[in-house]
Amino acid sequence: MQQPSRTVTSSQPGVHPALARTVARHLRQTWQRPLSGHSQQAFAVMAESVAAWSGPLILDAGCGTGASSLQLALDHPEALVVGVDKSRARLGRGLAEDCPDNLLLVRADLVDFWRLAAAADWKLARHYLLYPNPWPKPGHLGRRWHAHPVFPTLLALGGELELRTNWETYAREWQQALLLHGRVVEVDSFDAGVAETVVSPFERKYLASGQRCWCVRSPAPVAVAGGL
Numbered sequence: 098m099q100q101p102s103r104t105v106t107s108s109q110p111g112v113h114p115a116l117a118r119t120v121a122r123h124l125r126q127t128w129q130r131p132l133s134g135h136s137q138q139a140f141a142v143m144a145e146s147v148a149a150w151s152g153p154l155i156l157d158a159g160c161g162t163g164a165s166s167l168q169l170a171l172d173h174p175e176a177l178v179v180g181v182d183k184s185r186a187r188l189g190r191g192l193a194e195d196c197p198d199n200l201l202l203v204r205a206d207l208v209d210f211w212r213l214a215a216a217a218d219w220k221l222a223r224h225y226l227l228y229p230n231p232w233p234k235p236g237h238l239g240r241r242w243h244a245h246p247v248f249p250t251l252l253a254l255g256g257e258l259e260l261r262t263n264w265e266t267y268a269r270e271w272q273q274a275l276l277l278h279g280r281v282v283e284v285d286s287f288d289a290g291v292a293e294t295v296v297s298p299f300e301r302k303y304l305a306s307g308q309r310c311w312c313v314r315s316p317a318p319v320a321v322a323g324g325l
Protein backbone atom coordinates (compact mmCIF):
# COMPACT_ATOMS: atom_id res chain seq x y z
CA MET A 98 0.00 0.00 0.00
CA GLN A 99 1.27 3.51 -0.81
CA GLN A 100 2.31 5.68 2.16
CA PRO A 101 0.09 8.76 2.70
CA SER A 102 1.75 11.89 1.41
CA ARG A 103 2.36 14.84 3.76
CA THR A 104 1.11 18.31 2.92
CA VAL A 105 3.69 21.01 2.21
CA THR A 106 4.63 22.95 5.35
CA SER A 107 6.41 26.28 5.29
CA SER A 108 7.24 29.14 7.62
CA GLN A 109 6.23 31.42 4.73
CA PRO A 110 2.62 32.44 5.45
CA GLY A 111 1.67 33.57 1.91
CA VAL A 112 3.15 35.01 -1.27
CA HIS A 113 6.83 35.81 -0.68
CA PRO A 114 7.42 39.55 -0.06
CA ALA A 115 10.35 39.52 -2.52
CA LEU A 116 8.43 37.84 -5.34
CA ALA A 117 7.47 40.96 -7.34
CA ARG A 118 10.95 42.49 -7.31
CA THR A 119 12.56 39.14 -8.14
CA VAL A 120 10.26 38.61 -11.14
CA ALA A 121 10.82 42.22 -12.26
CA ARG A 122 14.61 41.80 -12.05
CA HIS A 123 14.49 38.69 -14.23
CA LEU A 124 12.29 40.52 -16.72
CA ARG A 125 15.00 43.18 -17.15
CA GLN A 126 18.04 40.87 -17.40
CA THR A 127 18.71 37.99 -19.79
CA TRP A 128 20.17 35.04 -17.97
CA GLN A 129 23.67 34.12 -19.14
CA ARG A 130 24.71 30.90 -17.33
CA PRO A 131 26.63 28.59 -19.74
CA LEU A 132 24.72 25.56 -21.06
CA SER A 133 25.91 22.07 -20.05
CA GLY A 134 27.38 19.81 -22.75
CA HIS A 135 25.04 16.98 -21.74
CA SER A 136 21.93 19.14 -22.19
CA GLN A 137 23.13 20.34 -25.58
CA GLN A 138 23.66 16.75 -26.77
CA ALA A 139 20.29 15.57 -25.42
CA PHE A 140 18.61 18.54 -27.07
CA ALA A 141 20.30 18.00 -30.44
CA VAL A 142 18.99 14.41 -30.64
CA MET A 143 15.50 15.55 -29.73
CA ALA A 144 15.51 18.62 -31.97
CA GLU A 145 15.74 16.46 -35.13
CA SER A 146 12.47 14.70 -34.31
CA VAL A 147 10.79 17.97 -33.40
CA ALA A 148 11.97 19.64 -36.61
CA ALA A 149 10.51 16.72 -38.61
CA TRP A 150 7.13 17.10 -36.84
CA SER A 151 4.61 19.40 -38.50
CA GLY A 152 1.78 19.21 -35.91
CA PRO A 153 1.31 20.80 -32.48
CA LEU A 154 4.01 20.41 -29.83
CA ILE A 155 3.35 19.80 -26.10
CA LEU A 156 6.03 20.03 -23.40
CA ASP A 157 5.64 18.19 -20.07
CA ALA A 158 8.37 19.91 -18.02
CA GLY A 159 9.61 17.90 -15.01
CA CYS A 160 7.63 14.86 -16.16
CA GLY A 161 8.99 12.44 -13.50
CA THR A 162 8.35 8.90 -14.75
CA GLY A 163 6.72 10.24 -17.92
CA ALA A 164 3.33 8.74 -17.02
CA SER A 165 1.70 12.16 -17.48
CA SER A 166 3.49 12.61 -20.84
CA LEU A 167 2.11 9.24 -21.97
CA GLN A 168 -1.41 10.26 -20.94
CA LEU A 169 -1.04 13.56 -22.81
CA ALA A 170 0.22 11.71 -25.90
CA LEU A 171 -2.81 9.40 -25.81
CA ASP A 172 -5.19 12.34 -25.22
CA HIS A 173 -3.63 14.41 -28.05
CA PRO A 174 -2.73 12.00 -30.87
CA GLU A 175 -2.42 14.99 -33.22
CA ALA A 176 0.44 16.44 -31.11
CA LEU A 177 4.03 15.47 -30.39
CA VAL A 178 4.54 15.28 -26.61
CA VAL A 179 8.02 15.87 -25.19
CA GLY A 180 8.54 14.87 -21.54
CA VAL A 181 11.68 16.22 -19.86
CA ASP A 182 13.13 15.30 -16.49
CA LYS A 183 16.63 15.38 -15.07
CA SER A 184 16.24 12.19 -13.02
CA ARG A 185 17.55 9.10 -14.79
CA ALA A 186 16.13 6.93 -11.97
CA ARG A 187 12.62 8.27 -12.46
CA LEU A 188 12.35 8.90 -16.20
CA GLY A 189 10.57 6.15 -18.10
CA ARG A 190 10.15 4.00 -14.99
CA GLY A 191 7.05 1.88 -15.24
CA LEU A 192 6.20 2.92 -18.80
CA ALA A 193 5.41 0.17 -21.28
CA GLU A 194 8.08 -0.39 -23.91
CA ASP A 195 5.71 0.27 -26.78
CA CYS A 196 5.32 4.01 -26.27
CA PRO A 197 3.17 5.78 -28.86
CA ASP A 198 5.05 7.36 -31.80
CA ASN A 199 4.04 10.84 -30.65
CA LEU A 200 5.86 10.61 -27.30
CA LEU A 201 9.52 11.50 -26.66
CA LEU A 202 11.13 11.34 -23.20
CA VAL A 203 14.41 13.15 -22.63
CA ARG A 204 16.74 13.37 -19.66
CA ALA A 205 17.91 16.96 -19.36
CA ASP A 206 18.09 19.88 -16.97
CA LEU A 207 15.15 22.14 -17.71
CA VAL A 208 17.23 25.21 -16.95
CA ASP A 209 19.19 24.41 -20.12
CA PHE A 210 16.42 22.71 -22.06
CA TRP A 211 14.08 25.71 -21.98
CA ARG A 212 16.84 28.02 -23.22
CA LEU A 213 17.82 25.62 -26.01
CA ALA A 214 14.18 25.27 -27.07
CA ALA A 215 13.74 29.05 -27.14
CA ALA A 216 16.96 29.46 -29.15
CA ALA A 217 15.63 26.84 -31.62
CA ASP A 218 12.43 28.92 -31.87
CA TRP A 219 10.11 26.19 -30.59
CA LYS A 220 6.49 27.29 -30.43
CA LEU A 221 4.48 25.18 -28.02
CA ALA A 222 0.77 24.48 -28.24
CA ARG A 223 0.66 23.51 -24.55
CA HIS A 224 3.18 23.61 -21.74
CA TYR A 225 2.64 21.64 -18.51
CA LEU A 226 4.47 21.93 -15.18
CA LEU A 227 2.91 19.27 -12.98
CA TYR A 228 3.82 19.36 -9.31
CA PRO A 229 7.25 21.00 -9.54
CA ASN A 230 9.38 20.74 -6.39
CA PRO A 231 7.87 23.40 -4.08
CA TRP A 232 11.04 24.59 -2.31
CA PRO A 233 8.93 25.81 0.64
CA LYS A 234 11.70 27.45 2.70
CA PRO A 235 11.48 31.24 2.29
CA GLY A 236 15.23 31.33 1.53
CA HIS A 237 14.62 29.03 -1.44
CA LEU A 238 12.34 31.43 -3.31
CA GLY A 239 14.82 31.64 -6.19
CA ARG A 240 14.56 27.88 -6.79
CA ARG A 241 10.82 28.03 -7.51
CA TRP A 242 10.40 28.24 -11.27
CA HIS A 243 8.43 31.53 -11.28
CA ALA A 244 11.25 33.25 -9.28
CA HIS A 245 14.06 31.63 -11.25
CA PRO A 246 15.95 33.62 -13.91
CA VAL A 247 14.80 31.09 -16.55
CA PHE A 248 11.12 32.04 -16.08
CA PRO A 249 10.95 34.62 -18.92
CA THR A 250 12.47 32.01 -21.26
CA LEU A 251 9.95 29.31 -20.40
CA LEU A 252 7.17 31.82 -21.04
CA ALA A 253 8.71 32.80 -24.39
CA LEU A 254 8.00 29.27 -25.65
CA GLY A 255 4.33 30.30 -25.84
CA GLY A 256 1.29 28.06 -25.75
CA GLU A 257 -1.36 27.41 -23.16
CA LEU A 258 0.38 27.04 -19.81
CA GLU A 259 -0.80 24.78 -16.99
CA LEU A 260 0.79 24.46 -13.56
CA ARG A 261 -0.45 22.07 -10.91
CA THR A 262 0.72 22.03 -7.29
CA ASN A 263 -0.37 20.78 -3.87
CA TRP A 264 0.91 23.99 -2.20
CA GLU A 265 -1.48 26.92 -2.50
CA THR A 266 1.31 29.46 -2.00
CA TYR A 267 3.12 28.12 -5.09
CA ALA A 268 -0.09 28.54 -7.10
CA ARG A 269 -0.63 32.11 -5.83
CA GLU A 270 2.98 33.07 -6.53
CA TRP A 271 2.79 31.53 -10.01
CA GLN A 272 -0.40 33.52 -10.62
CA GLN A 273 1.25 36.79 -9.53
CA ALA A 274 4.38 36.15 -11.57
CA LEU A 275 2.25 35.55 -14.68
CA LEU A 276 0.22 38.70 -14.04
CA LEU A 277 3.49 40.65 -13.83
CA HIS A 278 4.26 39.26 -17.29
CA GLY A 279 0.89 40.56 -18.52
CA ARG A 280 -0.67 37.10 -18.82
CA VAL A 281 -4.30 36.18 -18.25
CA VAL A 282 -4.58 33.65 -15.41
CA GLU A 283 -7.25 31.41 -13.94
CA VAL A 284 -6.78 29.51 -10.64
CA ASP A 285 -8.81 26.49 -9.59
CA SER A 286 -8.52 24.01 -6.78
CA PHE A 287 -9.79 20.48 -6.54
CA ASP A 288 -9.71 17.38 -4.40
CA ALA A 289 -10.37 13.71 -4.96
CA GLY A 290 -14.13 14.33 -4.93
CA VAL A 291 -14.02 16.74 -7.87
CA ALA A 292 -13.71 15.40 -11.37
CA GLU A 293 -10.45 17.06 -12.46
CA THR A 294 -8.50 14.68 -14.71
CA VAL A 295 -5.68 12.99 -12.81
CA VAL A 296 -2.67 13.17 -15.07
CA SER A 297 0.37 12.43 -12.93
CA PRO A 298 1.58 9.96 -10.27
CA PHE A 299 2.28 12.75 -7.76
CA GLU A 300 -1.24 14.11 -8.24
CA ARG A 301 -2.70 10.66 -7.69
CA LYS A 302 -0.70 10.31 -4.48
CA TYR A 303 -1.71 13.73 -3.12
CA LEU A 304 -5.40 13.20 -3.89
CA ALA A 305 -5.35 9.71 -2.38
CA SER A 306 -3.92 11.28 0.81
CA GLY A 307 -6.88 13.68 1.00
CA GLN A 308 -4.92 16.75 -0.10
CA ARG A 309 -6.23 19.66 -2.10
CA CYS A 310 -4.47 20.51 -5.36
CA TRP A 311 -4.33 23.75 -7.35
CA CYS A 312 -4.33 24.23 -11.08
CA VAL A 313 -3.24 27.54 -12.65
CA ARG A 314 -4.06 27.92 -16.34
CA SER A 315 -3.03 30.70 -18.65
CA PRO A 316 -4.14 30.84 -22.27
CA ALA A 317 -1.54 31.37 -24.98
CA PRO A 318 -0.73 35.07 -25.27
CA VAL A 319 -2.47 36.76 -28.19
CA ALA A 320 0.02 38.06 -30.78
CA VAL A 321 -0.39 41.80 -31.33
CA ALA A 322 -1.01 42.58 -35.01
CA GLY A 323 1.95 44.54 -36.36
CA GLY A 324 3.99 43.71 -33.24
CA LEU A 325 5.20 46.16 -30.64
Ligand SMILES: C[S@@+](CC[C@H](N)C(=O)[O-])C[C@H]1O[C@@H](n2cnc3c(N)ncnc32)[C@H](O)[C@@H]1O
Binds near residue numbers: 205206207226227228
Ligand atom coordinates in the same frame (compact mmCIF):
# COMPACT_ATOMS: atom_id res chain seq x y z
C1 LIG B 1 7.55 16.31 -7.53
S1 LIG B 1 8.19 15.58 -8.98
C2 LIG B 1 6.77 15.63 -10.09
C3 LIG B 1 6.88 14.64 -11.22
C4 LIG B 1 5.69 14.56 -12.17
N1 LIG B 1 5.49 15.82 -12.87
C5 LIG B 1 4.43 14.17 -11.45
O1 LIG B 1 3.58 15.06 -11.25
O2 LIG B 1 4.28 13.00 -11.11
C6 LIG B 1 9.21 16.89 -9.64
C7 LIG B 1 10.07 16.43 -10.81
O3 LIG B 1 10.79 17.56 -11.32
C8 LIG B 1 12.06 17.10 -11.73
N2 LIG B 1 12.98 18.26 -11.78
C9 LIG B 1 13.28 19.11 -10.80
N3 LIG B 1 14.17 20.04 -11.22
C10 LIG B 1 14.45 19.74 -12.52
C11 LIG B 1 15.29 20.32 -13.50
N4 LIG B 1 16.05 21.38 -13.22
N5 LIG B 1 15.32 19.77 -14.73
C12 LIG B 1 14.56 18.67 -15.01
N6 LIG B 1 13.74 18.08 -14.12
C13 LIG B 1 13.68 18.60 -12.89
C14 LIG B 1 12.46 16.08 -10.68
O4 LIG B 1 13.46 15.19 -11.15
C15 LIG B 1 11.12 15.39 -10.42
O5 LIG B 1 10.95 14.24 -11.23
